[in-house]
Amino acid sequence: MNFERSEDHAMLADMFGRFLQETSTPERRNDTAWTAPFFDQTAWSEMVKLGILGAFVSEDLGGLGGSAEDVSVVFEEIGRALSTDPYLGTLMGLRLLAESGETDLVKQIMAGARRPAFAVFEPEISQDLSLIGTVADEDGKLTGRKSSVYGAPGADLLLIAARNDQGLGLYLIEDVTSVQVLAAPMQDGGGIADLLLEGTQARPLKAASEERIEDVLDLGRIALCAEAVGAMDALVSMTTDYLKQRKQFGRNIASFQALQHRIVDMTMWVEQARSITIRAVASYGTGDQRRHTSMAKNLIGRAAELCAEEAIQLHGGIGMTWEYPGAHYAKRLIMLDHQLGGRHDHAMRLIAMKKENAA
CATH class of the missing domain: 1.20.140.10 (Butyryl-CoA Dehydrogenase, subunit A, domain 3)
Known part of the structure; x- marks a missing residue:
């Protein structure tokens, strides 16, 4: 196994690392990480212009590759700079949308026009997806509660894992105003939220499975x-x-x-x-x-x-x-x-x- 980074990954790490050194300073972090929406929106927009989100998506969709190694290179720099920006929720949301064939939404996210969050876990559920209790009826209306939704504060696309007649499915909510979002900062900064779903209309996504x-x-x-x-x-x-x-x-x-x-x-x-x-x-x-x-x-x-x-x-x-x-x-x-x-x-x-x- 080759433990050395490729030239492209070294360049990506260097560019992104220098960007975070300038934008994710301790002073700026302390000013934004505990106040809604719990991240620096100006810095996020600048990051989008650099094309960093392309590391999360395949080249077929205009990204840089989307491999696990691409993702790890970006997140190591995030950890080194202690950034509280909503990269985790964006990563998971982007991947699910890409795999569901939502090409237009993927491009909008990469351009900074939209931002997703992925809601899967619920109170008392940390691993076993078979325990998910949020349900979707035949019309795509969701009922249940999601917790620990990373990056949900300020997100305008919500992907929801819910149970239907066929098993576990994935649903997209584009009208976030229809969801009660209980937002708060995490102990270490950055946004998190609970979502209350009460007959909330959503659209089922293709190719979704447990x-x-x-x-x-x-x-x-x-x-x-x-x-x-x-x-x-x-x-x-x-x-x-x-x-x-x-x-x-x-x-x-x-x-x-x-x-x-x-x-x-x-x-x-x-x-x-x-x-x-x-x-x-x-x-x-x-x-x-x-x-x-x-x-x-x-x-x-x-x-x-x-x-x-x-x-x-x-x-x-x-x-x-x-x-x-x-x-x-x-x-x-x-x-x-x-x-x-x-x-x-x-x-x-x-x-x-x-x-x-x-x-």
């Missing part, structure tokens, strides 16, 4: 793993620089061997996270997709928590202050474990897969 929805969720999980790698990498560098500057007992605390060992442990976790993300990326679209994705999500959930806790301890009191960026990286790493299923959810998913294979 398997396709699971595939898109797995791609979202791979994106979150890549984001965690970027955030962990940035936090380790930030912590190392702090230890080199902080003095105690007349010397830089970076010279203390015990602290050096802890930085090495953090670095090892980052590299393990990077390696297993690469494995999940390579497995996307194969028979090992679900297993390797859950393995990555489980390991990275543990690695992210360790890096966050170690960084705060090594920084001391400043590591918990609102003004210091390291505190926000730590928050984001903890939250990443819970999105699209936490480490425990994916451990249970792996156990279920093993039982299925044994049977």
Whole structure:
């Protein structure tokens, strides 16, 4: 397996990384991430003009490729810059619309004229899609409640996973005013919402199935793993620089061997996270997709928590202050474990897969 990025991916990462350094500064993030719509709309428009959303879509639809590797390159830079823009919801919504043949909507989203969000989970449901209780009648009217809808605040296209007579289907709501959207910021910034559906009219999409929805969720999980790698990498560098500057007992605390060992442990976790993300990326679209994705999500959930806790301890009191960026990286790493299923959810998913294979 080649662990080196291609020239095109290196250029994409460099361009997008420099853009985020300019637009996703800590000051701007703190001003926008907790106030509706919970992201910087001006920066989002500028990003669209750069064509970054093309990395989520195949070349047939005017994108850059849409492979799992393309997605991971973009999300690693998102994690490194700690951006709270609604990339995750846009990624999943774009993929589902593209696979359903909604070419016009895909082009509108890539041009920045529309923005989607994907609503799948419900209260008390974090993994098992068979437990989805939102229902669609024969006229396409939806009834139920969706929770933890990433990027829903301000979105003007809502994709809803709902149960019908044939099983699990996918429905599109283009009139968002017909839905009661209960929006709020997440603990680490960025928008999330619950949706209340009470006989809400929607349009069924083609080629929708539980398997396709699971595939898109797995791609979202791979994106979150890549984001965690970027955030962990940035936090380790930030912590190392702090230890080199902080003095105690007349010397830089970076010279203390015990602290050096802890930085090495953090670095090892980052590299393990990077390696297993690469494995999940390579497995996307194969028979090992679900297993390797859950393995990555489980390991990275543990690695992210360790890096966050170690960084705060090594920084001391400043590591918990609102003004210091390291505190926000730590928050984001903890939250990443819970999105699209936490480490425990994916451990249970792996156990279920093993039982299925044994049977």
